[in-house]
Amino acid sequence: MTKQEARRQAQLDDALAIYRAGLDAVRPDRLMERVEWERLFEGIDTFDRMLVVGAGKAAMAMAGAVEARFGRRIDAGLVVVPHGYVASFPDDRPRPERIEVVEAGHPLPDAAGVAAAERTLAMVREAGASDLVLVLLSGGGTALWPAFVDGISLQAAQTTFELLLHSGADIHQINTVRKHLSRIGGGRLATTAFPATVVALVLSDVVGDNLSVVASGPTVPDPTTFLDAIHVLQQFELWEKVPPEVRAHLRSGRDTPEFETPKAGHPAFRRTLTMLLGSNRQALAAAADEARRRGYRSRVVTDRLTGEARVVGERIARQLCGTPADPPVCLLWGGETTVTLERGGEGGRNQELALAAALVLEGHTRPVVLLSAGTDGLDGPTDAAGAVVHPETIPEARCRGLDPDMALQNHDTYPFFKALDGLVVTGPTHTNVMDLLIGLVGVPDRAAG
Known part of the structure; x- marks a missing residue:
C-alpha cells in the first residue's frame, strides 16, 4: 500500500467511525x-x-x-x-x-x-x-x-404512495396527502x-x-387541509394519475368541513x-465530537439539508474542494434529499448524492472523502445505507469499465458502488433520524502514516 493509499484508507476508516458515533447517539x-x-x-x-x-x-x-x-x-x-x-x-x-x-x-x-x-x-x-x-x-x-378511510382500498393507497415516493415531493408534502387518506x-x-x-x-x-x-x-x-393535499398532487402532476377513488375522497373532504x-x-x-x-441534531453533535476526538476541526454545516440528491451532491463536493480552512477538517450535514425517478434503477438518494459528488471530485488533488448514508441503515430498496466516495472513485470506475454518468442518469447507483466496494452496509439500525453526510478534507497526523 502506497502512502497515498494509506492516507485515503485512514480517511475512510475515520468517516465510518464518525458515522457510527452518530448512530450510537440516537439508539x-x-x-x-x-x-x-x-x-x-x-x-x-x-x-x-x-x-x-x-x-x-x-x-x-x-x-x-x-x-x-x-x-x-x-x-x-x-x-x-x-x-x-x-x-x-x-x-x-x-x-x-x-x-x-x-x-x-x-x-x-x-x-x-x-x-x-x-x-x-x-x-x-x-x-x-x-x-x-x-x-x-x-x-x-x-x-x-x-x-384508510372508507372508500380507499389498499391497492389505491399503494398506487398513490408509490406515485408520491417517486415524484420528488418531500416528506412534508407526501404526508399532507397521506394524512387525508x-x-x-x-x-x-x-x-x-x-x-x-x-x-x-x-x-x-x-x-x-x-x-x-x-x-x-x-x-x-x-x-x-384537504385542499393542501389536492394542491400537492397537482403540483407534482399526479392528480390525474392517482386512482379515481382518491380524487373523489379528497374532493369530498375539501367540500365537507366535518371530514377535515x-x-x-x-x-x-x-x-x-x-x-x-x-433527532438528527443529536446524531450530528455526536459525529462532530468523534471527529474532533480523531483530530479533525469539525463543523456542522446544517441539519436541514434538502433538495434533489444529485444537485446537492454536486454542491457539497464543490464546497469540500473549496474549503478555505487548513486541513484536517470535518464538515457535517444532516437532512434528507429526494430523487425524482423518470425510470427505475437500483439505488437510493444517498448513493445518488455520492455518485454526483464523485463526478465533481474527479481529478481533485486534495485528500477528500465524502460519506452519505441513512441513519436507518437503508437507502432506497437496497441493503445499503449509502456510499462513500473520494477523488479516485471515478477514475477507478472507468478503469473497471463502469460508466458513472449512465449509472447516475439511470438511477442505477447500487451496482456501480457494489462493484467498487464503495457501499456503506450496516443492516437495519432500529433508529431513524434521516441522513448523515460526513466530508473529510486532509488527514490528522496520527492517521497520516
Missing part, C-alpha cells in the same frame, strides 16, 4: 434512559391501565426500552415494524416480550399493516378516561399503520383514544422536527402530550 434505548417519566405522567400509578402502541423503524427498540422500564405495569401493547426487523434486532438491546411486535410492509403498505392498524385502533378505542396510552413513533410509521394520521389516533391520556414519544426523521409530519402526526393537530383532520381546538389534544425524543 432508542439510550435516548429512553434520559426520559423523565415521572414528569411526563405525574404519577404512573394513578392510571387504571397502561397501553403501548407504536409504529416505525425504531418502534421495536423503543418498545423494548419502555418494557425494561415499566415491565408488568404494561397491560397490553402492539408495535409495528418493517418486514425483517424482528430477525435483525440486536442481541445487546432490551427486547419486548409483553408488547407484541408485528411486521408489515414499508415503504408501501400491505395487508399485514392493515390488520395491525385495525388492531391498534381497536385497542386505543377501548381506552377510558382513567387509562394511559403511550405512543411510540418513528420514521416509517405512516406506511406501517395503513388504516388515514384514520390514524393527522391527529386521528389521539381523537380515537379520547378521553384517555395520551403520551407520545417521537424519534424525528423529518427536517425541522415537525411533529405533525413524523409518522403523519397521529397525536398532534394537523395544520394541513382534527385541528388544535379538539378536546383530545388537551389530554395529549407529544414529546420529541431524538
